[in-house]
Amino acid sequence: MSIKSSIKTVLTLGQGVASGLPDAADDMDPIELFRAWLEAATESGILLPEAMSLATVSEDGAPSVRMVLLKEAEAAGFVFFTNFGSRKAKEIDATPKAALCFHWAVLHRQVRVAGAVARISEEESAAYFATRGRGSQIGAWASKQSQRLDERAALEARVTEVTEQFADGDIPLPTFWGGYRLDPARIEFWQGRANRLHDRLVFERSGDGWDTERLYP
Numbered sequence: 001m002s003i004k005s006s007i008k009t010v011l012t013l014g015q016g017v018a019s020g021l022p023d024a025a026d027d028m029d030p031i032e033l034f035r036a037w038l039e040a041a042t043e044s045g046i047l048l049p050e051a052m053s054l055a056t057v058s059e060d061g062a063p064s065v066r067m068v069l070l071k072e073a074e075a076a077g078f079v080f081f082t083n084f085g086s087r088k089a090k091e092i093d094a095t096p097k098a099a100l101c102f103h104w105a106v107l108h109r110q111v112r113v114a115g116a117v118a119r120i121s122e123e124e125s126a127a128y129f130a131t132r133g134r135g136s137q138i139g140a141w142a143s144k145q146s147q148r149l150d151e152r153a154a155l156e157a158r159v160t161e162v163t164e165q166f167a168d169g170d171i172p173l174p175t176f177w178g179g180y181r182l183d184p185a186r187i188e189f190w191q192g193r194a195n196r197l198h199d200r201l202v203f204e205r206s207g208d209g210w211d212t213e214r215l216y217p
Contacts, residue, residue, distance in 0.1 A: 021191045021199040026212045030187040030203040031075055034111055037189070038073065041104040054080065055099040056091040064091065070102075071128060077181040078113060079120060081128065083145035084176045092117050098182055108192025115185040115205075125178035130170075137171040138162050193217075 025033060041049035050070040057063050064087065072079035078100060082089050092098060100113040129137065142158040149155055184205065191199040198217035203210040 020193050021189060021201050025189070025201055026214075030184070030189075030210060031073065033189065034187065035073055037104070037107075037109060037111060038070075038102075041102075041107060041109070044104070044106055046104055046106055049104060051102075052078075052080075053101045053103075054088060055101070056088050057095050057097070058091050059094045064088070070100075071179070072181075077115070077183040079179050079181045081125070081177070081179045083140070083143060083174075084178065085147065086145040089180070092180060100182060110190040112188040112190070113182065113184050113186070115183045117180050117182045120179040120181050122173070122178065126173040128179060129173045129177070134171065138166070140177050141166075141171070141174050188215075 038049060048069070051067055052070050053065050054068045055063060055065040066088065068080045068082070068088075070078055070080060084093075096117050097115070098117045100111075102109075102111040102113075104110070129140070132140075138159060141162040142155065144158075186205070187203045189199075189201045189203075191201075193199055196217060200215040200217060202213050202215060204212075
């Protein structure tokens with residue numbers, strides 16, 4: 001984080017605690033409200049404001065959670081990318097529901113999202129993959145994500161192999177790698193307030209629109 005970003009982070013510490021979520025927020029589109037909050041988090045200088053926890057569940061009902069990066073937030077949903085052989089991907093493919101949580105501590109804000117998840121098209125995944133740095137593209141090909149790795153040298157050897165394999169041209173999208181989109185059915189915005197009297201605003205999908213309600217903290 002740059003010195004400028006660090007100063008901005010300090011200056012925004014506790015921002016919004018006094019004002020909270022105005023009543024007008026109840027009538028907003030939740031995706032637009034989320035994008036406004038994400039922009040505020042980005043402008044605050046927070047490191048990786050797009051980081052989110054992703055919770056999935058196995059076929060036998062065991063939950064698991066990990067941090068991933070949000071790559072798109074549009075009306076259609078929230079998009080992230082992974083290896084299709086990873087634990088998260090296998091669990092999503094078996095039970096296509098998941099939950100996300102964004103936490104921007106310096107702004108005293110949290111957003112929780114839950115809904116159905118599906119793979120995006122190969123064309124969409126390829127378009128995004130082409131924007132990744134070459135090192136990240138090589139890493140996607142080299143990693144057998146979530147499989148046992150006996151020693152670091154084995155991974156490094158795979159990186160060398162992939163680097164040599166694609167030395168003379170562009171690196172294509174791996175067939176085992178791509179994106180997922182979570183279609184939100186419920187989005188909850190949490191704004192920290194003094195004395196733990198926090199604001200909680202919930203949007204529930206209703207047909208083509210949303211129903212809203214406020215919850216006790």
